[in-house]
Amino acid sequence: MKYDIALRLDNLTVRHGPGCPCCVESESAVVHMERNRCSRCGSIWAVRNISLRVREGEILGVVGESGSGKTTLMKALYLDSDPVSGTYYLGCYQGGEKNIFTASLQQRKHIRNRLLGMVYQNPHLGLRMHFSAGANVAEKLIAAGNRNVASMMARTAGLLEHIEVPVSRVKEPPRNFSGGMQQRVQIAKAVANNPPVLLLDEVSTGLDLSVQARVLDLVKNIQREFGVTMIVVSHDLAVVRMLSDRTVVMLDGRIIEEGITDQIMEDPQHIYTQTLVNSLL
Ligand SMILES: Nc1ncnc2c1ncn2[C@@H]1O[C@H](COP(=O)(O)OP(=O)(O)O)[C@@H](O)[C@H]1O
Numbered sequence: 435m436k437y438d439i440a441l442r443l444d445n446l447t448v449r450h451g452p453g454c455p456c457c458v459e460s461e462s463a464v465v466h467m468e469r470n471r472c473s474r475c476g477s478i479w480a481v482r483n484i485s486l487r488v489r490e491g492e493i494l495g496v497v498g499e500s501g502s503g504k505t506t507l508m509k510a511l512y513l514d515s516d517p518v519s520g521t522y523y524l525g526c527y528q529g530g531e532k533n534i535f536t537a538s539l540q541q542r543k544h545i546r547n548r549l550l551g552m553v554y555q556n557p558h559l560g561l562r563m564h565f566s567a568g569a570n571v572a573e574k575l576i577a578a579g580n581r582n583v584a585s586m587m588a589r590t591a592g593l594l595e596h597i598e599v600p601v602s603r604v605k606e607p608p609r610n611f612s613g614g615m616q617q618r619v620q621i622a623k624a625v626a627n628n629p630p631v632l633l634l635d636e637v638s639t640g641l642d643l644s645v646q647a648r649v650l651d652l653v654k655n656i657q658r659e660f661g662v663t664m665i666v667v668s669h670d671l672a673v674v675r676m677l678s679d680r681t682v683v684m685l686d687g688r689i690i691e692e693g694i695t696d697q698i699m700e701d702p703q704h705i706y707t708q709t710l711v712n713s714l715l
Pocket residue numbers: 450451470478479480498499500501502503504505506507
């Protein structure tokens with residue numbers, strides 16, 4: 435793999451449901467498919483044959499309407515789910531030579547704890563709502579092998595301060611927090627072990643505009659300060675435009691358009707992308 439490629443994904447396909455001869459053998463034939471769903475067996479082909487390249491320090495945006503497969507893609511990249519097919523390499527792991535989808539359980543643990551950070555669209559997947567905010571972050575540090583309680587407490591306090599969670603709330607559980615604050619705790623957790631790659635799924639969706647702007651600023655600052663490689667997913671093109679250098683557009687589990695974000699904004703090719711861009715004007 436070329437040294438400056440941080441992440442390389444090829445031909446990823448993820449299916450929800452068992453599949454049947456119709457959709458498994460002629461998935462691309464479209465004959466029995468209603469959008470991403472097989473009309474014979476009802477299986478959803480949530481991500482179909484997706485390939486991505488992300489350079490080191492780059493922010494790649496992924497945009498698409500609800501149901502287009504963005505979260506399914508991110509969960510596969512964070513190794514939460516097993517794909518039907520695909521290969522996945524990280525530049526920071528074994529010289530970019532090991533297909534991570536075939537990694538052992540122990541290797542996956544290492545990758546998830548040290549090399550990847552994830553902010554889930556659904557905070558319930560990313561946080562233990564009944565643990566304190568501090569414990570949520572500390573748990574991640576422990577998972578990476580930290581044992582020194584004093585240094586962990588200092589690091590946790592520093593992280594939460596950095597993302598503007600008031601010190602007075604570190605002992606409170608995230609279930610007491612607003613959505614914006616929950617996302618902040620997720621971000622602190624995601625960056626706790628300084629992973630080279632961050633995955634952010636709808637990190638600012640559902641927040642008030644002012645809170646959304648602050649969360650996006652925070653994300654930009656993290657990228658500037660640490661040169662982290664990021665994939666940023668949103669159904670909102672405005673969010674992706676604000677953050678990403680390059681953008682891919684998804685529809686029904688497929689990538690229908692990709693390119694430099696500014697170029698896509700100026701000259702969208704696919705009719706669906708044109709609708710997205712026009713809706714911003
Ligand atoms: N656990 C699941 N079981 C069955 N279908 C699912 C599951 N998760 C997602 N889907 C379906 O997969 C498709 C993609 O969903 P998702 O990845 O959540 O899209 P997005 O994040 O772009 O809204 C949708 O059709 C959705 O209904």
